[in-house]
Amino acid sequence: MNSSLPQPIALPTDPHSSASRSAARVQHLALHLTVDFGSHTLSGSATWQLAEPSAAEEIVFDTRDLTIEAVEVLEANGATTAANFTLDEAADRVLGQALRVELTPAVTAVRIHYRTAPTAAALQWLAPEQTAGTQPFLFTQSQAILARTWLPCQDSPGIRFTYEATVRVPAHLLALMSAENPQLSASGEYHFRMAQPIPAYLMALAVGDLAFAPLSHRTGIYAEPATLPVATHEFADLEKMVAAAEELYGPYRWERYDLLVLPPSFPFGGMENPRLTFVTPTILAGDRSLTSLVAHELAHSWSGNLVTNATWNDFWLNEGFTVYFERRIMEHLYGSEYADMLQVLGRAALHHTIDEIGVSSPDTHLHLALASRDPDEGLTEIAYEKGCALLLTLESLVGRPRLDAFIKEYFARFSFQAMDTATFLHYLRAELLDQEPGLEAKLNLAAWVDGPGLPPNAPAVSSRRFDAVDQTLAQLQSGAAPSALLPATTDWSSHEWVHFLHGLPSTLSAAQLGALDEAFHFTASGNAEILAAWFPHTLRAGHAAAEPALEKFLLHVGRRKFLVPLYRALLATPNGRTRARTIYAKARPNYHSVATGTIDALLSEQV
Missing domain, CATH: 1.10.390.10 (Neutral Protease Domain 2)
Known part of the structure; x- marks a missing residue:
């Protein structure tokens, strides 16, 4: 190994964190929070242990839309005193406000008493009707720089810390974090511990009517009770994935690997919160054909969570290594094709x-x-x-x-x-x-x-199974009736159907799409990837039979990957802007702020 490499790495300044420029750094968090579904707020305190005694005159934290109620400094002898602190006057739309706390050499920790805003960007509060059950639900999404909206922190991926947390929730609900999860509490008070240091964007909290099913000694599934049986079937190969990843690139360093299946408003496919990956229910296809997303989030346990941008x-x-790693896992389990x-x-x-x-x-x-x-x-x-x-x-x-x-x-x-x-x-x-x-x-x-674009020396990629799909597409374009293609498509996976739909000509009429729909039942599919590839065709051609299913999809699915192209396809149709805004007005309460920020901008663009 080359001994000239810096150890530890001298980090560059993070332009998205005021705290990254602070000479004083944190190393451990003791978090105490109360979850209030009535007011849609979290309230409590964050006690930050400093990395080492520092000559710095202040420590800086990132905050955004937090109410800072009091700040104390703690000394090694147990003395606790009110701190002098300031919030930067001008709040930056993206970065928020820096919280600056004065330090003396005797200070070993800083305790911040605070509460979140009901509109905190990281938090999504769901009413019972927005879930699969009868109880409300809360989940966080901290990446990229939204942790500061529910926790005063040094919100840079280059700053790591361990944590412990006490979280109080309604007694009939379960609280989970990106940490060791106790699973049971008669009183609604949960205690969590994360012994491995993580950056703030991997802080995660979820609260809801949740049940658990183990899959192996170190893997399992959390989900709402109505969703759990389907999820348990879908992710039956989870332990095999972990074992395959370890065989490729070394031991799994986080002890457990569990999944939490969230309600459909979750804006991403998955979020690699340590020990507890959050996943969208849109990958519950029934045939385990979309579980490469889980392999992706698992791979983040090495590329991203272990070695972080x-x-x-x-x-x-983070992501380039993770995609490569994900596909190596899938190849290991299901073959090169x-x-x-x-x-x-x-x-x-x-x-x-x-x-x-x-x-x-x-x-x-x-x-x-x-x-x-x-x-x-x-x-x-x-x-x-x-x-x-x-x-x-x-x-x-x-x-x-x-x-x-x-x-x-x-x-x-x-x-x-x-x-x-x-x-x-x-x-x-x-x-x-x-x-x-x-x-x-x-x-x-x-x-x-x-450099821009894709360099010319990138290896070509190809798929024998997609070549067969292309032959079927060629038959269709040569005049074959959709029903005549049924024998060739019997064993297709979701990926083959998506490739087929992407390959359909953009000139197909509503009648031609109707014939395809009658043969293959795309509009009635329960597979979100297939629907997301199908609806742009139906919008372009005016296939009216698909309109109710499209609206239902947009009202209930909050995954940004699907929403953006579908709203764009809507906007490209006659009177599409009016229709898109009408649907969005009803759908917006079901979307997370990560999605609404994008769709708000899209629908406000001038034509």
Whole structure:
């Protein structure tokens, strides 16, 4: 190993955190919260242990829309006194307000008494009718910089801390966190502990009428009781996934790996909260065909949670590795032909994103410059699929065994640390590229990291199973009746159907779509991926029979991946803006702020 690499890594300044510029850092959190469904607020205190005695005159925390009621400083001898503190006067729309607390050399901890706003961006409060049961529900979504809306913290991915928490909820509800979960409490008071240090964006809390089903000694499923049997069936291979991941890149370091299936308003496919991945119910397809999303969130237990992007400009270091890792897990479990389908779908999504952003845009670079923007704007397919394509290119040049050894050592060496792009490139050169003259030039590394679009040396991806789908599409375009295609489609997975739908001509009439619908029952599908690929065709052609199903989908599903293209497809139809706004007015209360921020902007654009 190259001893010249810094250890620990000297982190760059995070443009999305005032706290990252603080000389004083936190190392442990003791959190006490009361969850109030009536007022839609959390209230309590956050006690932050300082990393070490510091000569700093202040410590800085990130906050946004929090009411700071009091601040105390604690000394090693137990003395507690009121602190002098200030909130920056001007609240930044994205960053919020910096909370500055005066320190003396004797201070070892800072306790902040606070409460959240009912509109806190990280928190979604659901009424019973928005759930699968009869009770209200709360969940958090802290990534990218929303932890500061429910917790005064040093909200940078480069700053890690351990935590313990006491959370009080209504006695009939279950509270869960990204920590050790006690599962039972007669009084509604739950105690949590996270012994491994994490960044603030991995803080997570959920409260609801939830039940648990174990899948193995270290895996299990939490879900609302009505959803749990379906979820347990869908994720039966979870332990096999964990074992496959360990075989590839080393031991799982977080003890348990459980899933929490959330109500459909969850804005993402999944969120890799340590020990407790949050997942959308839109992957409950009934045939286990969409569980690559779970493999993705599991892979984050190494790439992201274990070795973390230092800033959101380095987001590709989380997601590019994770997509590559996810597909290796799926290949291990289900074979190369299955993984090939995922690669082709991912590459198609990447090309679509590049076309949408602009092939020469700096937003298609892997290393981003998001300083003056919400980092959420960088969470695109570029980080995911271009990052994966870079690793596929490296694999093609050095071979899987060498790349696997490099990645495994990378995760082991930098465990529980942050990684920025410059340091990673230094490590990549020292441990791999410099060992073979000319290898970096063959890789064309600079074009990948700081260049636009997809470099021409990206390996082509293909799928034998999709080739068969293309043959079926060709038959359809040659005049075959949809019903004549039924025998060829009997054993298709969700991925093959999505590829089929993406390949349909944009010129099909409503009558032609009706014939397809009669043969394959797309509109009545319970598979969200299929519906999301089908509805743009029905909107374009005016296939009226699908309109009620489309509206139902938009009213109940809050996953942003589906919402954005569907609202855009609506906007492209005659009178579509009026219709989109009408549906959105009813649907908006069911969406998380992560989704509403995007859709609000989309529907307010001038035509």
